[in-house]
Amino acid sequence: MSAGIIAMMLGISTLLGALGLAALLWGLRTGQFDDTSKFLDGARFDGEEELKDAVMMEEKRKKALEKRRKDKRVMPD
Amino acid sequence: MSKISCDHCNLEFDEKVMIEDEIDGEKKYFCCKGCQGVYHLLKEEGLDSFYDKLGSTKLQPAVKKEDDLKKFDLEGFIKKYVKVRDDGLYEINLIIEGIHCAACVWLNEKVLHQTPGVIEATINYTNNKAKIVWDPEEIKLSKIIETIRSIGYNAYPYDPKLQEERAVKQRREYYARILVAVFATMNIMWIAIAQYVGLFTGMRRDIKDILNFAEFVLATPTLFYSGWVYYRSAYYGLKHRFVNMDLLVATGATLAYIYSVYAMITRTGEVYFDSVTMIVTFILVGKYLEVLSKKQAVDTLDSILGTIPTEVTVVKENEKALVMVENVEPGDIIEIKPGEKVVIDGVIINGSASFDESSLTGESEPVFKKEGDEVLSGSICIDGVVRYRAKKDFSASLLSNIVSLLEDSITKKPKIERLVNQISGYFSVTILSIAFLTFIGWYFYAGEFEKALIVAISVVVIACPCALGLATPMATLVGIGIAAKRGLLFKEAAFLETMAKSDMLVLDKTGTITEGKPSVITYEKLKDFDESIVLELVKNSNHPISKGVERFIVEKMVRGEGDKGVRWQGDKGVRWQGVKEGRSEDEYFRTHTHTHTSILKVEKFKEIKAKGMIAKIGGKRVLGGNIELLKEFGIDVEIESENSIFLVAIENELVAVFELSDKIKEGAAEAISKIKELGIRVVMLTGDNEKVAKKVADTLGIEEFYAKLLPQDKSAYIDKFHKDGHIIVMAGDGINDSIALARSDIAIAMGSGADVAISVSDIVLLDEKPKSIYEAYKISRRTFKAVKENLALSLIYNTFAVPVAVMGFVNPLVAAISMSLSSLLVVGNSFRIKLSDK
Structure with a gap:
């Protein structure tokens, strides 16, 4: 077997493994594994409704922040 | 009678006691008004898919809480718990009570999401904690709490900056590493296997270079990211002038790494990258096992501070106003209502009431106080409204003093040096010097710098601190596991060792070796009467004596010895339910006693302070209380007893006599004699009087006891025992024990004890049995024995392996195999604890 192929195989497999590891670490850092049951319940229960909810919350947050910015601009001091 | 389940909480009750309701032409049954209200609410909001998600999970009945919501909007409260974010939104962390399943989480989140002004609401199912972000201009916190309560749950705040948040962060960091x-x-291992095979069969140089490089790529992040903890710890060790094992690990791994990089670049010799990662990983796992069970001692204060009200009612010129406790000055007049906690010391000027001083003395019996008497902060007003003049300001009051004493004690907690730390210091120094001498020896003997360096490194690598690093964590983890199965929670692995070394046990009396609450010891029925009348009477009072009588009668009914009047079927059904679900009696009482209306009507109930109570039940006048009460109503009674007496008179006729006393816990005497057999000195410290203390001590065979002690006195005794050179284990349950607990080497708290006591403690006894203290001694001694065996094993291994390495016979393969073998030995020996436990 040529050294080039071995190098390529090792390189790619390590890289793939490292990607998986990076994803796992990202999940850990952002607290996605803190609540194991919720993680699973998401798969069991979440549907269109929940998605809509999430969008609604996102919009609510934007609106609240927007409002705050505006209030600040209105006030000259 | 058939049983049906409540359509909200799914608990089963007799049909008779259920509330019937027709919703959309369908018949629904509810166990109480609370459940019915929640069902209607969810239906109206279109959230009834909750019930599909719920399935057959049982909930707690939705109890309507009439608690004042106002406090959530008070300045002091907001200052303490609410975090103002940079974007101006408010954030709070709450613990949601009553979550049973994923559907509950769903419902709470859903309802909060629909509430205008709530920007974010996430609930963690595993620990029932919620983070809520809201816009303070749109909604008030009290409204949010009200929303949660309206669907049958309850929420209270906690401060996440403290407590486990930090522990969780540390754990997560270790986990990532x-x-x-x-x-x-x-x-690396599968690359290394190829390399090992290459040792025997030969390998082309270019292939070897590629494998070496791949190992290098993998070993680098391991050493510098995962191994960072060793560098950090070695640095701090050196800074404080001592050599710890992390220094050995850091030196060994770094030297091996540098040498390997050198070997890789110059294409000479073998690389040791696999050993680098193995050492780092093995010991990191050992460290992680310890981090897993670590507790944060300093946070305890916040839980006691959390119970202190932030505001008190101050009366000025006949106007009442809520004033922050810090702003109250001596001389101010403070009003206190039933259920409120006294935060500032003072003298009563108007009114009288009973005060629960259990957090100061440990005794559950309330103390009656009238005009001119002193009230101490930390006590709780049970009945009556009292106005008193503040004698001190908040910071000088007893409660603040206890908190600052506690703060002081925690930082002063003695640290028993651990065996493994003592050994590893010497071990590291020895190995590092042997390696250095080997290097010099080989340099002069072989005259080759490179050869000398390889041999010296192999000495450090094979000395393999792995086994030594795993010796304690493995054994203690097994020990902690066994203990946990028996209801003994060790908060930190290191406590097993300290406990094993202890030679003195200090016990609190009330709540630790006695039940801590009065129980009926004799009951005399003088006339035939309906016992449920007495139950109805005592249910209305929170006095410990009333609770004792209530417990006695309910237990009697459950056993089937009570009057089996039909009118009790309802409550009995409920009670059985609670028992079947394995809920504790106290929890049962909290959720049920006042929610289910019974058929006997209680009218004109009145508590007469320090004497008893009077009421009209089922049309008859019923008196319940002590001798003075009956005398006041013209009933002459002659009874003498050193215990508390509870008398019941119906229509001015004495019908029953209950004698109550604080019972000694089951198996206490046996446990204490067994502990003494282990060669441990047993001492009892109590806030109770000399006479009672002597009686209890005599019964249990405790020769040494000290009575009438205040919280500070108890801790003074602990300090005295320390001076005599004792390693002290203290068991207690109340706030009054917490300072002493914090000062002892090992603090054992009862599972149902005060939060503060539990948080300063090192071991929590879930079953609260004195026998568990003996078990704790036994398990920790056995575990410590295993630790010593493990250390011996790894030292023996080194006395063989190191000389071989010094002579230069070690190649990477031998190093790897012997390293794993020694670690396996340690792990195997640790599991022997489990075997010997049977």
């Missing part, structure tokens, strides 16, 4: 290390080690 371990993940990287394990990933690298697994990959």
Whole structure:
């Protein structure tokens, strides 16, 4: 077997493994594994409704922040 | 009678006691008004899919809480718990009570999401904690709490900056480091196997270079990211002038790494990257096992501070106003209502009431106080409204003093040096010097710098601190596991060792070796009467004596010895339900006693302070209380007893006599004699009087006891025992024990004890049995024995392996095999604890 192929195989497999590891670490850092049951319940229960909810919350947050910015601009001091 | 389940909470009750309701032409049954209200609310909001998600999970009945919501909007409260974010939104962390399943989480989140002004609401199912972000201009916190309550749950705040948040962060950090290390080690091992095979069969140089480089890529993050903890710890060790094992690990791993990089670049010799990752990973796992069970001692204060009200009612010129406790000055007049906690010391000027001083003395019996008497902060007003003049300001009051004493004690907690730390210091120095001497020896003997360096490194690598690093964590983890199965929670692994070394046990009396609450010891029925009348009477009072009588009668009914009047079927059904679900009696009482209306009507109930109570039940006048009460109503009674007496008179006729006393816990005497057999000195410290203390001590065979002690006195005794050179284990349950607990080497708290006591403690007894203290001694001694065996094993291994390495006979293969073998030995020996336990 040529050294080039071995190098390529090792390189790619390590890289793939490292990607998986990076994803796992990202999940850990952002607290996605803190609540194991919720993680699973998401798969069991979440549907269109929940998605809509999430969008609604996102919009609510934007609106609240927007409002705050505006209030600040209105006030000259 | 058939049983049906409540359509909200799914608990089963007799049909008779259920509330019937027709919703959309369908008949629904509810166990109480609370459940009915929640069902209607969810239906109206279109959230009734909750019930599909709920399935057959049982909930707590939705109890309507009439608690004042106002406090959530008070300045002091907001200052304490609410975090103002940079974007101006408010954030709070709450614990949601009553969550049973995923559907509950769903419902709470859903309802909060629909509430205008709530920007974010996430609930963690595993620990029932919620983070809520809201816009303070749109909604008030009290409204949010009200929303949660309206669907049958309750929420109270906690401060996440303290407590486990930090522990969780540390655990997560370790976990990430371990993940990287394990990933690298697994990959390096299969590359290394190819290398080992190459040792025997020969390998082309270019292939070897590629494998070396791949190992280098994997070993680098392991050493510098995962291994960072060793560098950090070695640095701090050196800064404080001592050599710890982390220094050995850091030196060994770094030297091996540098040498390997050199070997890789110059294409000479073998690389040791696999050993680098193995060492780092193994010891990191050992450290992680310890981090897993670590507690944060300093946070305890916040839980006691959390119970202190932030505001008190101050009366000025006949106007009442809520004033922050810090702003109250001596001389101010403070009003206190039933259920409120006294935060500032003072003298009563108007009114009288009973005060629960259990947090100061440990005794559950309330103390009656009238005009001119002193009230101490930390006590709780039970009945009556009292106005008193503040004698001190908040910071000088007893409660604040206890808190600052506690703060002081925690930082002063003695640290028993651990065996493994003592040994590893010497071990590290020895190995590092042997390696250095080997290097010099080989340099002069072989005259080759490179050869000398390889041999010296192999000495450090094979000395393999792995086994030594795993010796304690493995054994203690097994020990903690066994203890946990028996209801003994060790908060930190190191406590097993300290406990094993202890030679003195200090016990609190009330709540620790006695039940801590009055129980009926004799009951005399003088006339035939309906016992449920007495139950109805005592149910209305929170006095410990009333509770004792209530418990006695309910237990009697459950056993089937009570009057089996039909009118009790309802409550009995409920009670059985609680028992079947394995809920504790106290919990049962909290959720049920006042929610289910019974058929006997209680009218004109009145508590007469320090004497008893009077009421009209089922049309008859019923008196319940002590001798003075009956005398006041013209009933002459002659009874003498050193215990508390509870008399019941119906229509001015004495019908029953209950004698109550604080019972000694089951198996206490046996446990204490067994502990004494282990050669441990047993001492009892109590806030109770000399006479009672002597009686209890005599019964249990405790020769040494000290009575009438205040919280500070108890801790003074602990300090005195320390001066005599004792290693002290203290068991207690109340706030009054907490300072002493914090000062002792090992603090054992009862599972149902005060939060503060539990948080300063090192071991929590879930079953609260004195026998468990003996078990704790036994398990910790056995575990410590295993630790010593493990240390001996790894030292023996080194006395063989190191000389071989010094002579230069070690190649990478031998190093790897012997390293794993020694670690396996340690792990195997640790599991023997489990075997000997049977």
